[in-house]
Amino acid sequence: MPLCRIAYVDHTLVKCLWRAATCPGLTVYEKMVPVYQYLDSHSVFGGKDCWRSMEMPETDANFVIRPAEQRDVADVIALDERITGISKREYLHDLFERYRTRKPDQRFFYVAEAAGRVVGFVVGEIRAWEFGSEPCGWVFAISVDPDEREESVGSALLDEICGRFRQAGVTRLRTMISRNNHLLMSFFRSHGLMAGPYLQLEKDLT
Amino acid sequence: MKLQTASRLAIYAVLELSADPERQLSAAEIGDKFDISTHHLSKVLHTLGRAGLVRSVRGAGGGYVFCGNAKRTTLLNVIELFETVGGGGGGDGGNAGAATAEGAALETVLREIDELTRATLNSVTLSTLHMLAAGAEKDN
Numbered sequence: 001m002p003l004c005r006i007a008y009v010d011h012t013l014v015k016c017l018w019r020a021a022t023c024p025g026l027t028v029y030e031k032m033v034p035v036y037q038y039l040d041s042h043s044v045f046g047g048k049d050c051w052r053s054m055e056m057p058e059t060d061a062n063f064v065i066r067p068a069e070q071r072d073v074a075d076v077i078a079l080d081e082r083i084t085g086i087s088k089r090e091y092l093h094d095l096f097e098r099y100r101t102r103k104p105d106q107r108f109f110y111v112a113e114a115a116g117r118v119v120g121f122v123v124g125e126i127r128a129w130e131f132g133s134e135p136c137g138w139v140f141a142i143s144v145d146p147d148e149r150e151e152s153v154g155s156a157l158l159d160e161i162c163g164r165f166r167q168a169g170v171t172r173l174r175t176m177i178s179r180n181n182h183l184l185m186s187f188f189r190s191h192g193l194m195a196g197p198y199l200q201l202e203k204d205l206t
Numbered sequence: 207m208k209l210q211t212a213s214r215l216a217i218y219a220v221l222e223l224s225a226d227p228e229r230q231l232s233a234a235e236i237g238d239k240f241d242i243s244t245h246h247l248s249k250v251l252h253t254l255g256r257a258g259l260v261r262s263v264r265g266a267g268g269g270y271v272f273c274g275n276a277k278r279t280t281l282l283n284v285i286e287l288f289e290t291v292g293g294g295g296g297g298d299g300g301n302a303g304a305a306t307a308e309g310a311a312l313e314t315v316l317r318e319i320d321e322l323t324r325a326t327l328n329s330v331t332l333s334t335l336h337m338l339a340a341g342a343e344k345d346n
């Protein structure tokens with residue numbers, strides 16, 4: 001097989017690897033590891049580390065999804081306040097701490113990062129038997145910077161947490177939304193969520 | 207909930223046209239797919255055109271094209287061009303007895319149902335309905 005043909009085949013494979021490696025939930029370095037390993041092990045482009053001179057194919061995503069870290073909490077608070085108009089500083093600090101330290105295999109707090117800043121976040125956990133409901137994954141909050149919308153950031157965040165729920169053995173996703181929040185409701189609808197078997201009821205206690 | 211015929215036809219028309227915004231379809235072509243009257247559909251398409259959701263293309267091979275945003279246009283947007291959703295009262299019984307305590311209590315419950323209906327219709331976009339239709343087609 002001519003060398004150019006081999007190079008063509010392998011370059012295609014690199015593109016595939018690159019796309020696969022852009023799955024959410026990992027740092028850029030972690031995503032690139034399988035690509036580096038493949039190139040190093042095959043040496044088809046001239047030997048170990050030759051990938052460094054390659055031009056990587058472009059991808060649609062210009063953000064990464066990763067677990068929230070302590071340093072992100074301030075950004076999350078600011079983003080949430082910008083969108084909701086309500087400061088939840090204490091609540092979000094407490095939430096992050098609880099999610100980090102207790103049942104981390106059932107609680108998920110992820111952020112979307114673009115150009116070094118947080119542009120979105122999602123929070124959810126697995127809850128079982130509350131109100132008689134079988135175990136399911138609840139999304140409590142999902143937010144995307146208004147300047148970064150229409151870039152699939154919210155979809156990537158939701159995909160990420162759904163993947164984590166599935167890994168934990170959960171097969172149903174639930175959330176609760178204000179019926180006046182048309183944008184968020186449409187977002188969840190566009191991801192296939194429908195009205196569930198439960199209705200939220202409330203009463204004024206004053 | 208029951209939709210008026212015009213609302214139902216309008217939803218079918220915008221769904222068919224928004225499936226491929228580049229494609230022109232005549233009222234007859236849309237009518238054939240859903241087995242509906244071309245005459246009635248033409249009136250509906252005229253209303254959709256005035257609302258800026260579709261545009262008529264004249265000449266040979268003319269017809270209609272979708273010119274809205276399928277990700278932002280909701281079922282409520284389309285339906286409200288033809289009927290009032292969640293207007294409360296009305297029906298065969300009118301508003302008889304609405305001034306009584308019992309009537310007010312009944313109105314509270316009916317209003318709750320109306321609000322849920324509006325919220326549901328306003329959260330389902332044409333894109334979402336395309337997705338649901340694709341799922342239904344797969345199941346069949």
